[in-house]
Amino acid sequence: MRAVERVSAGAAFWRVHDARRSATAFFDGIGAGINPTRFAPIVNDVDSQAVPVLYAGGNRQGALFESVFHDAPRTTPRYVHAARLKGRVLTRITLARDVVLADLTMEGLPSLGTDRVRLIDSESTEYDTTRQWAEAIHNDNPSLDGLYWISRQNDRCPAILLFGTRVGTRDVAADPASLALDAGMGFDLVASWADKADITLI
Template sequence: MVNVRPPEKLPGNPTRVTLAAGTELVRVHSARRSATAFNGNPADCFYGGGRFDGTALDDYGFLYAGLTVEAAVCETLLRSIPFDPAAGPRLVQRAAVRGRRLSFLRLAADVTVVSLVAGRDLASVAQDAWLVQAEAAEYPFTRAWGHWIRAHTAPWSQGFVWPSKREPADRAAVLFLDRCPAGAVEPAGVPPIDLDTPEGLRRLNAVLAPYHAQVAP
């Protein structure tokens, strides 16, 4: 449904899901940023950025996370990496893990999000699987739709949850700083893993192996 404008109003009632306090979250993020810090830098309206980032048209802080280690790693590091025609492993470039950290978090409060998991969930916001499956070239459109969904689910929606594109059995989520209570995300008490260390690379490759991928030698 790329290049289709959102309708004037919602066709249904968006599905509300509560991510309960204590829900575990996992992030792959820059080691320069605190694991619990929301990204306050709006994406360009047309270039770069993520699926549901804030922009100048709807400027909000955002925090992406996976609900499992696999979702966090796959969503961050396996974007648009094709399979090798010769059946070798997919290679994650060293630059992609340099300065990055795997952190373990949990919710300190209940958070209510819009579910974009099932077909009926997506239909309630006039969308289909494209919204959560589109590749990066179409993120300007998914961001515009995200802003529209936010506007039509204010003030209750504090984020979205959807199936990870690269690990559909697991979930990815985005939380909105302007609608979450202060301190909604806290460390889970598990030490973070710096991915560009020998131990970090070993553990990362163990996660990537079932996806026929590894960090380039």
């Protein structure tokens, strides 16, 4: 694949995740109560097993917009249920090695023969198609460690997905402290970004 984003060891990203799980835990996107995402679940053509993935944001607001605010309507009125914050925390993670990611920005997408409207800005009704793209990128490019794009909800926020078939928990380190999002400073952070994006917490 010609269009790639190279990210060096030591680069920091942020994850919003269940407080009961490690910030470096990969998930396969399969199971009761788990909704499909834009790029998961996908299947490895080598063993026909689901590929574990790890989503993260390039900054704190990116992590929030790719999780808590992910499904907020794009036109007013915009709202998110505050109950989504319960039991969720924000954690900084750091790459322990260099990674090479498929570039799904407006610069890189033309080389794939698609565009942002189809792959990034599309609604959840198109997730079957977007997952097929992710699956093809994974299976046709064994040297790639994941995907890199700009958040659909906030164009100042990069986001990544790491393939668990190429990147392991040993390749990602988590800060020991996490920020709870349902109270205190964490809730204030969410409320601040919600206000900037004209999103109401209800």
